[in-house]
Amino acid sequence: MRNEVSYQKIRAYLLGELTPEQVKDVEDLMTRDPEFAEEVEMHRKLLPALDRLNERGLHANFQKWSK
């Protein structure tokens, strides 16, 4: 199984927030693993929806904790 790359890291890569070393790590993995490369490209298009899910998840937790 490939080493896991978190959503936060993929997001930071797409937003240009990684260090050059971290960018190299992600891009090396994309070169070695076409499925991961496709996943990164999907994230590029889906960032607003995934960020919204993150927000909705946190709000759901707030509701749960307020009871």
Place this chain on the structure above:
Amino acid sequence: MQPPDLTDEKIIQLLHAGGKERDNAWAFMFKTWRQAYSQPVLKRGGTQEEIDEALCQIALSFEKRVLAEDKEPVENLCGYLVQCVLNAWRKRKTGDSTHQASPGDSPLSDTEPSVEERLILREQHARVDELLDKLGQPCQQILTLWASGYSMKEITQTLQLEDEVAVRKKKYKCLQKLRALYEDCSGTGN
């Protein structure tokens, strides 16, 4: 259950880690600091419901600012959260155009949207929510955990699914499904 006492340093570490550790940090801040961030609003005639709405509004901006490595570290996270919630509540009550900023006001001014931006955001959220509703519950669950920073192992445990490889495949299929919904919606399907 009473959450364990956490230092600011530990909270930042947990938020950075994402997933369940991030949830633990938020559970601590939500429960332990609830009185601290509610009191200033209640004292000014606000309701608990308005406080919760204000907290929802600023939560991700607060987290982004606290974790920002290119800015001065935030000192006293609790005090900062209290100020953010109070300011968000004030803005919702008065609107940006009438709210007079004071020194130390708007701690999230560099990350917090204006009223106009909030209206645009609300429209975008409504459109995205419509797509997400079409995604179906299983995919929503997996992708919500994924976007919250959960690892494959944590998603597998939380949703009581078979194994990590199966979850990775499901996540991939859910991303493909969401992409297809996006393409259908924008008419760019291929």
